[in-house]
Amino acid sequence: MFHRVAPLNRHLLLAGFTFSVLQAAHADTVSVAVAANFTAPMQKIAAAFEADTGHKAELSFGATGKFYAQITNGAPFQILLSADDTTPTKLEKDGKAVAQTRFTYAIGTLVLWSAQPGYVDAQGQVLQTGDFKHLALANPKLAPYGLAATQAMDKLGLTAKLQPRWVQGENIAQTYQFVASGNAQLGFVALSQVMVDGKIAQGSAWQVPAQLHDPIRQDAALLLPGKNSAAAAALLKYLRGDKARAIIQAYGYSF
Template sequence: MPHTAPYRSLRFLACLVVAAACSQAAAAGTVSVAVAANFTAPMQKIAAAFEADTGHQATLSFGASGKFYAQITHGAPFQVLLSADEATPARLEREGKAVADTRFTYATGALVLWSAQPGLVDDQGAVLRSGGFRHIALANPKVAPYGAAAVQVMEKMGLATTLQPRWVLGENIAQTFQFVASGNAQLGFVALSQVMVDGRMAQGSAWRVPASLHAPIRQDAALLLPGRGNAAAIALLQYLRGDKARSIMRAHGYAD
């Protein structure tokens, strides 16, 4: 995905790779990874490829970045964080919970207005103005980047005040998707990665929201303190920059 990290981050990670390989004799190891819920499907595939290519295993936990932040600050032994935003890894670095100069943008997310019902959502998002629905789901904008982006879209369209009484807020983007998939909400703003398989929309109907309608959803990774010196953790961060991982991300709707 995008190479937006400072050069010093690349250089520092390279140094850590060498040091960890020397200290652990490059033996296969295990890394505990906290993964943003929207990145579930691609990360499962990346973890399998990572193990096949390196011998290292990634133990994955999926959830809301805000909750991971709370767990990490209270001593949870995660070694790598793949956040849904830029702010959480930066905050952990400032607070001494993440290794300095290891942050980088591993993915840039895309927002989609989606319904499990074919034909409900048109390819211009006009359904938002027609009001042909009872409930619209979005992730809690106070803690979820995709939810904040959804609010920005509605504000730019001049519909936020009108639609707010119909909002159903998910704790995270995974719960938001479930609200729509189950029919409890007729449509909702979810991550494109949740409804795209092998570069195509899997089911239902959708409007891919233009990126110009919301702030970029940059998702940052960071090496956490428990992962310092762990060859598997450092190797995973390097692997996420590689062509194979990036190809998997693109197939799930993440932008280069």
């Protein structure tokens, strides 16, 4: 049986359809260089961002140091989500980032992690007493989490003892894989890589005290190719919103 749509409902349907068409018409894609440690939360944020705004975030993940080299050599990224606060500052001074667009989107946490339950103790004493052969960390010249790891070992007076056992990943994602695969018995990774719903998802971990290394202040910056992009502006605004911040906090970051 045919049911006639009431005028009011017809108007609501038309308004909803019109909004969807307008949203699609103005939807755009923004190219984002994302620090490897921020992979999981950014994938969730990008999905929510697209659902809420219609804009699509095209994500590339890697080491901040490599992104800096690519951007200075003309890579057309529109936004950088760095693993530190110094790289966006340098890009701004280099004229590669738009002035006064930098802000801290997250403060990261370094952890010593093993895929083996009970292997890493709550005080990190395993660094001094463990019989491990390999200790994984990200390349400190490219990855801020790797730099933080070397600073922590320096302050603990363990660099000379542990350096022969280092296995360096190109970025924090590769470092995580070294440990997850068992090729390294333990390693320094980002808390966000091993935390799910506020708990360590597997294995064992020691949260490295913040006073043992420089703050891992992760800054975002609008790059020159994104200067006139509505999608880029929308994403930077979205990162500061409640929905994105809730996702970020769920992965162990602070602000």
